[in-house]
Amino acid sequence: MNEDLSASEAARILGVSLSTLYSYVSRGLLPSMDSGTSRRKRYPQEAVLRLAARKDDAKRGGQAAVAAMHWGLPVLETHISQIANGRLLYRGVDAAALAQHATLEAAAVLLWNEGQADYFSAGTPALADVADGWLARVLAMAPAAPPLARAMAVMPLLEHQLATPTHTPQAMLAAGPMLMRVLAAVLLRSPPGVLPLHVQVARAWGADAAQAELIRAALVLLADHELNASTFAVRCVASTGASLPAALAAGLGALSGAGHGGGSAAARRMLLGALDSPRPGDAIAAFYQAIAPELAGLDHPLYPHGDPRAAYLLARLAPMAQHAPRLAAILAVCATASELLDARPNADLALAAMELAFGWPEGAGSSLFALARAAGWIAHAAEQAGSGAMIRPRARYVGRAYREEA
Structure with missing residues (x-):
């Protein structure tokens, strides 16, 4: 025909x-x-x-x-976070300023309800029930699974461990601390606890006090990022009336993609290749030529003058490099890559640099990303559920015209 x-x-x-x-x-x-x-x-x-x-x-x-839909005009209204004039703002508060002193828990309650109620101080009685053998049995079924895969498997099952349904905004926020603490336990393969989340991460990775401070700051800086791919997935699921664990599972699934949460893993490969090469510049050029046009760890469409999250973390790392040769070498590679490609580091490169410099487990960058972003996901899920609107865009059909069945 x-x-x-x-x-x-x-x-x-x-x-x-x-x-x-x-x-x-x-x-x-x-x-x-x-x-x-x-x-x-x-x-x-x-x-x-x-x-x-x-x-x-x-x-x-x-x-x-x-x-x-492609880094363009806003498509949803939100009270939660904003990227404007090169800054990331959580309900009007500069995330970089917040990272100087706040914990992830403090950032979460700011994102959830502007700090009007501290859900983390209320305790989590359901945490003991989850820790009482159930979580260990679930994790034992996939002993070799990477952290994000474990989290994606566990999160949907948590709905049946909660005492009350999590389909309303208030119920979502009330369950938020327990879900974030269980997520930390799954990512770290450690028992759920009520210590500050950055302390739990630092202990699991054997990090010293200085590293724990970097972990704290990174968690705050990554807590939300407006309407990114994983957050949009969370809002879509929450808009259908699904439970909070189901919405968080969607966010984890989106985050697992190479184009989203996998950015730090790609940046890690670039750093390792350059560190192992007698000619780091050539190794960097070859790496980016192979993955063109994407620049893993460099530049960000929403920050034409540089990612403030990366700038903050790399600035904190610089003084530490004076007494840490490996960290100094890693930061030198970061600077070479930035100069060679005329591009500024983004948060993925900062995460990869910390992971390699301090000997944290492989995938630590994506684990920090997932744990931090859960705070924002919960805020967005609750906001979307409160709107009462289902996200259901239309598609433009560009296939064949109507025809009689052959």
């Missing part, structure tokens, strides 16, 4: 004149081809249908919506 269209057929589907059709071709909006039997051009049916769908969608603002 010939799926090419004549000029008149294509113009009729597009609802334009022949002269406009020809202008589409000259402007590169529509391909054309020789018919083979005459001098008249033919037009691929699929390309015509796609252009017609775009024209129709543009009348309803669809093109703007498509652009918004």
Whole structure:
């Protein structure tokens, strides 16, 4: 079956004149081809249908919506966080300023309800029930699974361990501390506890006091980041009336992707390759040439002048390098990569640098990311549930036109 269209057929589907059709071709909006039997051009049916769908969608603002889905205009309203003028703000508070003194728990209650109620100080009676053998039995089923995989497996099961359902905003926030503490236990393979989360992480990794401070700051800086891919997934699931553990499982799934939470792992590979090479610059260039056009660990579309999270963490690392040769070498590689590619470090590179410099377990960067971001996910899930609106965008169909069944 010939799926090419004549000029008149294509113009009729597009609802334009022949002269406009020809202008589409000259402007590169529509391909054309020789018919083979005459001098008249033919037009691929699929390309015509796609252009017609775009024209129709543009009348309803669809093109703007498509652009918004790719680092474009905002598509949801939120009170939680904002990226503006090169700064990350949690309910109007600069995250970098908060990282100087706050814990992840403090950042969480700020994100959840502007600090009006400290859900973490209320205690978590359900924590003892979860720790009473259940979690250990679940984790024993996958002893070799990496941290994020363990978390993705455990989180949906937690719904049945909660005393009350978590489908309302208040119930979500009330269950938040317990879920974050269990998440930490799963990521760290340690019993759930009520010590500050950065202290639990530091103890599990054998980190000293200075490293514990870096862990604390990193958790605060990563607690939320507006409408990123994992947060959008969380909001979509929460908008259906699903439980908070189900929404968090969706966030973990999105975070596990190489293009999201896997950024620190890619940056780690770059650092290791450069450290092991007698010519670090060549190793860096070869690494980024192989993964082009993505620059793992460098630049961020929302921070044209540099990621403030990375700037904060790398600035804290610099004085420590005076007495730590490996850290000094890692920071030198970071500087070389930045200069070579004319790009600034992002949070992924800072996480990878800390992981390698201090001998933390492989994947520590993604574990910090997941634990920190859970605070933001809970805030977004509660906000979305409170809105009462289900997220259900429309798709633009660009396939074949209606046809009778063959």
